[in-house]
Amino acid sequence: MEVLEQKGLLREFKSASTKERAFRELVTAYQERIYWHVRKIVITHDDADDVTQEVFIKVYKSLENFREDSQLFTWIYRIATNEALNHLKKMKRRTSLSIDDVHGELQNHLTHGGLISGDEIQMKLQKALLKLPEKQRLVFNMKYFDDLKYDEIAEITGTSVGALKASFHLAVKKIEEDLNQD
Template identity: 65%
Template sequence: MQNKIVPKIKPSAIFSIKGLITYQRINVEELIIQKIRDEETRNYGFNLLVREYQERVYWHVRKMVVDHDDADDLVQEIFVKVWKNLGSFREDAKLYTWIYRIATNECLTFLKKKKRKYFVSIGDVTKELSEKLDEDVNISGDEVQLKLQKALLKLPDKQRVVFNMKYFDEMKFAEIAEVTGTSVGALKASYHHAVKKIEEFLVDD
């Protein structure tokens, strides 16, 4: 018997644009899960998954590591991990929060290794990433954006990842809590502090 796909949103939400996007996203996610569940269609399902999430994962990673080559390598590594761990994906969790969790852990591990590998202090890594920002033609022309990105680099990595998910990806605190395994209360406090620090950095610079 074929599994029926049931949308997990209220019908009224369908009439808003955001609701439509959410509805579409859930449908795609359900389809991917359905394909992955079946051994015969797993490859096709994974291909769908990559095409659906590659850009979001890339930008999530890129904002953390700044450099494109590092981001490219990490994104590939993340999807290899996703492929290897498809069997351990619990279907009660959302697919994209599960992928975000893998991506976030990979980013934090990468940054930790970077600091350890070159015996450099956090300040030096911030400086290195900040210089990479100056080299990026897309952002170097926009003074305010460049300032904001440089200010973000001054945040601790864990706080920065939370800020990025809330501010740029507009994720709910409950979803971020699923990704990071932190309580909603702690995340709210972390985000609030991050915003204050960023505004201070922007004034200081």
């Protein structure tokens, strides 16, 4: 993953004269990755759009207080993950659905929603992913699609590398079983 020169960007963001330029640079660099990360969790474009915007508003508000003990992009990924999962929780509260029903709802969007294409096997993979527990789905997405390293995923999710490897291994096993069915 290309990473912006973090120190320079943060210095520019803290200065009133260069703040706008620095933030524009940050948004341009990360918005697509964040959008696709969120989209894989919330499935619909409209929800992904709302959540992505909310993520960058939060980034803007808290960037001055960002402690540089982690990488900027893992910090943004962490905010995005939290926001996307909170969105699913809100969905659950709003519609009084259980989390399984929420996943059923997401499967429904996958089948009938707009701005969804892809061939049969890609759709099958997405449906298989929706059957996984939240954590396994997250880890699988970040490792398989986003190609993040375990260290980076550990920083984003606040989990140990060992636990992540176990989650990914289980996810792969379940997905392959699912894809090989019929």
